[in-house]
Amino acid sequence: MGTENEKINILNQLTKIIDSQATRFRSERKMMPQSRFVAEKKLLLENINNGIELASQIKSSTSAKEIEADFRRLHKEISGLKFS
Numbered sequence: 001m002g003t004e005n006e007k008i009n010i011l012n013q014l015t016k017i018i019d020s021q022a023t024r025f026r027s028e029r030k031m032m033p034q035s036r037f038v039a040e041k042k043l044l045l046e047n048i049n050n051g052i053e054l055a056s057q058i059k060s061s062t063s064a065k066e067i068e069a070d071f072r073r074l075h076k077e078i079s080g081l082k083f084s
Contacts, residue, residue, distance in 0.1 A: 007058050014051050015067060021047060022074060029081065037083045048075045 002010075021044045029037060048071050055068035 004058060004060050007054060008061060008064065011051065011054050011058065011064060011067065014047065014054065018044070018047050018051055018071070018074070022078070025078070030084065032083075034083050041078060041081065044078055045075060048078070 021040070025040055025044055029040075032040070051071045052068055052075070055064045055071065058064035
């Protein structure tokens with residue numbers, strides 16, 4: 001994919017995107033129609049999976065391992081949310 005520095009930069013950008021998506025999803029999910037809930041949840045989980053995969057490829061950074069663990073926790077949380 002690229003050098004470790006490129007991967008770290010991409011991971012940082014992806015982290016910002018996921019953080020923004022998760023914040024918006026959490027705050028708006030109770031007002032969403034079901035179709036939007038399902039679509040946004042799916043997109044967020046795909047982005048989190050991409051983040052987990054990328055973080056696992058970065059061997060030289062302990063913060064990447066922390067981010068990977070955070071993404072795994074977030075994935076578990078978001079996966080458990082049901083439409084209500």
